[in-house]
Amino acid sequence: xxxxxxxxxxxxxxxxxxxxxxxxxxxxxxxxxxxxxxxxxxxxxxxxxxxxxxxxxxxxxxxxxxxxxxxxxxxxxxxxxxxxxxxxxxxxxxxxxxxxxxxxxxxxxxxxxxxxxxxxxxxxxxxxxxxxxxxxxxxxxxxxxxxxxxxxxxxxxxxxxxxxxxxxxxxxxxxxxxxxxxxxxxxxxxxxxxxxxxxxxxxxxxx
Amino acid sequence: xxxxxxxxxxxxxxxxxxxxxxxxxxxxxxxxxxxxxxxxxxxxxxxxxxxxxxxxxxxxxxxxxxxxxxxxxxxxxxxxxxxxxxxxxxxxxxxxxxxxxxxxxxxxxxxxxxxxxxxxxxxxxxxxxxxxxxxxxxxxxxxxxxxxxxxxxxxxxxxxxxxxxxxxxxxxxxxxxxxxxxxxxxxxxxxxxxxxxxxxxxxxxxx
DNA sequence: CCTATCTTGTGAAGAAATTCACAAGGACGC
DNA sequence: GCGTCCTTGTGAATTTCTTCACAAGATAGG
Numbered sequence: 001x002x003x004x005x006x007x008x009x010x011x012x013x014x015x016x017x018x019x020x021x022x023x024x025x026x027x028x029x030x031x032x033x034x035x036x037x038x039x040x041x042x043x044x045x046x047x048x049x050x051x052x053x054x055x056x057x058x059x060x061x062x063x064x065x066x067x068x069x070x071x072x073x074x075x076x077x078x079x080x081x082x083x084x085x086x087x088x089x090x091x092x093x094x095x096x097x098x099x100x101x102x103x104x105x106x107x108x109x110x111x112x113x114x115x116x117x118x119x120x121x122x123x124x125x126x127x128x129x130x131x132x133x134x135x136x137x138x139x140x141x142x143x144x145x146x147x148x149x150x151x152x153x154x155x156x157x158x159x160x161x162x163x164x165x166x167x168x169x170x171x172x173x174x175x176x177x178x179x180x181x182x183x184x185x186x187x188x189x190x191x192x193x194x195x196x197x198x199x200x201x202x203x204x205x206x207x
Numbered sequence: 208x209x210x211x212x213x214x215x216x217x218x219x220x221x222x223x224x225x226x227x228x229x230x231x232x233x234x235x236x237x238x239x240x241x242x243x244x245x246x247x248x249x250x251x252x253x254x255x256x257x258x259x260x261x262x263x264x265x266x267x268x269x270x271x272x273x274x275x276x277x278x279x280x281x282x283x284x285x286x287x288x289x290x291x292x293x294x295x296x297x298x299x300x301x302x303x304x305x306x307x308x309x310x311x312x313x314x315x316x317x318x319x320x321x322x323x324x325x326x327x328x329x330x331x332x333x334x335x336x337x338x339x340x341x342x343x344x345x346x347x348x349x350x351x352x353x354x355x356x357x358x359x360x361x362x363x364x365x366x367x368x369x370x371x372x373x374x375x376x377x378x379x380x381x382x383x384x385x386x387x388x389x390x391x392x393x394x395x396x397x398x399x400x401x402x403x404x405x406x407x408x409x410x411x412x413x414x
Numbered sequence: 415c416c417t418a419t420c421t422t423g424t425g426a427a428g429a430a431a432t433t434c435a436c437a438a439g440g441a442c443g444c
Numbered sequence: 445g446c447g448t449c450c451t452t453g454t455g456a457a458t459t460t461c462t463t464c465a466c467a468a469g470a471t472a473g474g
Contacts, residue, residue: 004408004412005430005431006405007431008431009404009405009408010401010405012408013401013404013405014385014401017383031450031451031452032451032452033451038385039385040385041432042432042433042434043451043452044432044433044434044435044454045431045432045433047451047452047453047454048431048432048433048453048454050452050453051452051453051454055452055453056452057451057452057453058439058440058441058451058452059438059439059440059441059450059451059452059453060439060440060441060442060449060450060451060452061440061441061450061451061452062450062451062452063452075408075411075412076404076407076408076411077404077407077408077410077411077412078404078407080411082403082407082410084403090302091298091301091302091305091306092299092302092306094298094302095297095298095299095301095302096399098298099298099299099399101383101399101400102399102400102403104400105400105403105404106407107403107407145410146403146406146407146410169410170406170407170409170410171406172402172403172406176224176308178221178245178246178247184413186406186409186410188402188405188406190397190399190402192303192306192308192309192397193308193309193311193312194217194220194221195379195395195397196289196291196309196312196314196353196379197216197220197283197284197285197312198213198216198217198220198395199353199377199378199379199393199395200283200284200285200289200313200314200353200377201211201216201219201282201283201284202377202393203284203289203352203353203376203377203393204282204283204284204287205211205282205284206391212460212461214461215461238420238421238422239421239422240421248462249462249463250421250422251424251462251463251464251465252461252462252463254421254422254423254424255423255424255461255462255463257422257423258422258423258424262422262423263422264421264422264423265421265422265469265470265471266420266421266422266423266468266469266470266471267419267420267421267422267469267470267471268420268421268422268470268471269420269421269422270422
């Protein structure tokens with residue numbers, strides 16, 4: 001398949017959310033124009049994004065809401081359940097662990113890990129924090145697909161290496177460092193300081 | 208000034224971080240190639256990014272690390288101190304409130320707010336959580352530049368409206384909804400479920 | 415001073431993403 | 445059946461972003 005741009009994937013995720021909204025309101029079909037308006041984009045963009053994966057609509061009518069939802073879920077890989085381990089039970093890690101938004105979308109928490117003896121054994125929601133050293137062993141019993149790293153910057157690369165060694169195929173990195181991982185491992189960075197700086201730039205250079 | 212792409216601003220933020228690293232190691236000058244290698248990009252990209260704002264380097268020599276740092280801080284608007292209010296003292300909001308990474312970069316917490324009577328009056332680090340209704344009044348006494356919204360999805364638009372009414376010029380939205388704000392207000396969205404879905408896509412469609 | 419070696423800054427080329435614009439398919443009323 | 449009205453899917457055009465490639469400035473060594 002042709003390479004799909006990151007921005008496209010991002011929009012597909014948004015379309016899925018919008019579709020869920022429209023479905024909740026009982027709407028059975030939707031046009032690319034409606035979807036575009038909802039997402040502050042253009043109808044051509046919507047159609048182009050979808051066209052990479054096939055043709056799902058009916059001319060003159062639009063798209064069936066439930067069907068397009070289903071297609072998008074399949075495209076995005078949300079039909080399978082992904083097992084996610086969270087490494088680093090600081091404030092952010094703990095917050096993510098009990099954030100329901102993930103579970104809703106098929107991301108299931110496989111384990112919570114930390115290095116700090118003071119945190120190991122603590123309960124967070126339904127989970128008990130385990131020693132980071134146990135990650136590899138646990139993952140051997142039941143594979144972990146994605147590791148979310150919420151460790152301090154200094155510990156992030158080591159945590160990433162451990163996660164890769166344990167067999168994860170994707171890493172979501174919250175530490176403000178650039179990780180080095182094998183090309184086979186998908187990596188996404190979330191850096192809140194960076195986002196704030198983006199705002200600062202926008203406020204400093206208006207327009 | 209010509210419009211600067213988001214991706215450019217993002218890279219500038221990264222360059223600044225790299226420069227800080229190089230400076231900490233005592234390096235006095237740096238070439239675009241070195242900076243590029245550090246950030247997995249190309250030297251031409253680095254030079255082009257910088258060239259939007261002037262010419263800071265010396266041919267044959269490279270850039271002065273401290274000077275380029277200073278220039279980038281000015282460009283990004285990190286020379287002034289930005290006053291940031293956090294609205295919504297759930298887990299994520301509380302985690303952000305005590306995250307030191309912001310303060311380091313000139314983002315100063317102006318106040319913490321929540322609607323929930325059970326949370327109002329609580330102390331988080333050096334701050335006392337105040338009623339969301341007090342936001343406007345507080346902001347009148349001392350202007351707030353940026354509002355970070357960590358409220359539930361259903362409350363986000365209302366919180367955004369209140370923030371805009373209180374005079375903030377930038378909003379960083381953590382709620383998984385698309386906010387509507389006046390064009391004069393800068394808006395950034397951070398959506399962790401979206402990021403995870405991006406990973407799911409990458410794992411489902413390898414390559 | 416001259417030559418060899420770097421590295422910047424930037425037009426031009428190339429690639430990628432977005433938007434345009436329209437043929438073609440389907441629904442609906444008459 | 446026929447005409448009208450919609451809306452998709454997609455090549456082509458356009459715009460935006462990235463990379464190339466090189467003239468020009470700066471340093472260093474002899």
